[in-house]
Amino acid sequence: MATVRKRKLKNGRLVYDIQVRIKDKGSGEEIVETSTWRADENMNEKKADNEAVIVADKFEKEVIASISGCSARSDPLTITFRDFANNWLEQTKRKWTLSYYVISKRALDFACSRIGGYKVKELTPAIIQNFFNEIDNRTHNVSIITPKPNFKEILKSYGFDYKNLRYDYHVQAATLSHALRGQSVGVKWSNELCRATKIPFNKLFDTIEKKEPYAWETNNKIKRTVRAVLSLAKKNRLVEDNFAQADYIDYPKKVTTPIRFMDDKTAVTFFDFLMSYHNLRIKTAMLIFLLTGFRRGEVCGLEWHDIDFEKRTISVERSVVYVSGYGVFQKEPKTEGSKRTITVAQVLINVLKEYRESWLKMREDCGDYIKPSDKLFTSQKGDLINPATLETWIKIVIRDSGMEHFTLHSLRHTNITLQIAKGIPLVTVAARAGHSRTSTTSDIYSHFIKTSDENAADALDNFFNHKNN
Structure with missing residues (x-):
């Protein structure tokens, strides 16, 4: 009452x-x-x-x-999808992570702009299919930046070449190489180059505007959220079935893109470069990624008591994420299987010991300026570090090394594929990667598992042929 x-x-x-x-x-x-x-x-x-x-x-x-979970119980025949979706969101806010809530809210903002006025009971498979088709047919404007045919000559006329742009102006080497070969570059990079060189944009680059469809995952987030809302509606007996399920709706298959990782030789080159890298903080972070395969949020959440120097283990107990509009915060790892303890290479333990000494000295020198924290990596004032900062670090390392472009997730893929290639049991690889199910690992890395399977067959063939001979 x-x-x-x-x-x-x-x-x-x-x-x-x-x-x-x-x-x-x-x-x-x-x-x-x-x-x-x-x-x-x-x-x-x-x-x-x-x-x-x-x-x-x-x-x-x-x-x-x-x-x-449903105010419609008092009036189930009249509640609209918009009102019911808002009720679902309230539950999501209490039960799930903030990042999931924000993603769901954005998805429902779009969904409600199209089907929010329908009563929940009015939503038929045809209505939902038409809405999902609209999602798949959406496009957005994309700017494609290409260097002028005489890009290199224009730079030279202003007194610039590859060497001074890379070392004096710290221009990202891999992207600069692409531009010198006439390949397209990003809007941000091209603008930064023009600011650094003070050369007008239209002298160096051409811009082509085109429309492209939204990414499969972007569209699927909206569909997945609508399906979750209608799943609750079914549980509350507002609808006879969830008409957003694949039993009623056509879902286009996901277009898989090859995962990007370092091959054996590149990984060794990258490792050797890191071992002599001048910035100990960045060096330590990049080695953790390469030698553990941790996700970036997991690395941001690491604390010193998660490391057992004697047993050579590191435990993942938390994750740090950035959510637009809310900032940086700490949460539970991605899944229950993401909480794990793995044994790591002695070389990483040695680097961590060196970094800890430097970390303690930095803390002592900064005094009250920096907030108390046990985190390995923090902001300058000791707050939670934004995971995007670590993406900046790898860009710096890649630029300094002169290697091709790789991301932090490329290092995770590299770690996992190297284990598979070396014949490590899949159940062990999945556990170290923090996958709740072995099937997740096998689905993502199926190509490499097949290659390892073929290598295993060849090894057996060679073994038994040798015995026969």
Whole structure:
């Protein structure tokens, strides 16, 4: 029941304190929620009292919705997809991570702009299929930046060449090489080059605007969220079935793109370069990625007590993520299987010991300027480090090494594929990677598993042929 208490402020305005007490039938606990409503200053007292009752009734239904997952139980025939989706979001906010909530909210903002006005019971497979087709047919504008045919000559006329751009102006080497070969480059990189050289953009580059479809994963997030909302609607008996399932809807297959990783020779070259790298902080972070295969959020969440120097183990207990509009925060790892302890190479333990000495000295030198923290990597003031910062670090390392472009996730792929290539059992590879199921590993790295399988067959063939000979 909702109770309303009226107050009058010094300025004469009426304020109504609303309290709702609901007993959760599942747990037996009493849940108390409060809200405050201020009457419009031009509203007379009688009208304000009546309006407060309406507001209190609405608030009570919202509280019931947050507990039961569906305010529509009182009126299941009229609730719209928009209202039910908002109820689902409230549950998501309490049950799941903030990043999942934000992704779901963005997906539902778009979905509700198209099908939000339909009553949940009105959503047929045809309506949902038409909406999903619209999602797949969407396009967005993309700018393709290509260097002018005489790109190299223009740079030379302004006194620039590959060497001074790379070492004096710290231009990313791999992208510069692409540009000198006439390959397309990114908008951000091309603008940064023009700012550094003070050469007008239209002298160095041509821009082609084109429309491209949205990425499969971007579209699938919207569909997946709609399917989750209608799954709850089915549980609440608002619909006879979830018409967003594959039983009713055509889902285009995901276009798989080859994963990017370092081959044996490149990985060794990268490792050797890191071992002599001048920045110990960046060096340590990159070696952790290469030698453990951890995700970037997991590396950002590492604390010194997660490392057992005697047993040569590192434990993953938490992750750090950035969510647009909310900032950087710490959360549980991606899945339950992501919490793990793995044994690491002695060379990494040695580097970590060296880094810890440097870390302790830095902490002592900075004193109160830096916040207390046990994290291996933090911001300059000791706050949680943004995972994007580590992406910047690998760009710096790649630029300094002169290697082709690789990302932090490329290092994870490299670590996993090297283990498979060396014949490490798949169950061990999956556990070290933090995959909850071995099938996840086999699906992503199926090509390399097949290659290892063929190598195993060849090895057996050679063995038995040798015996026969």
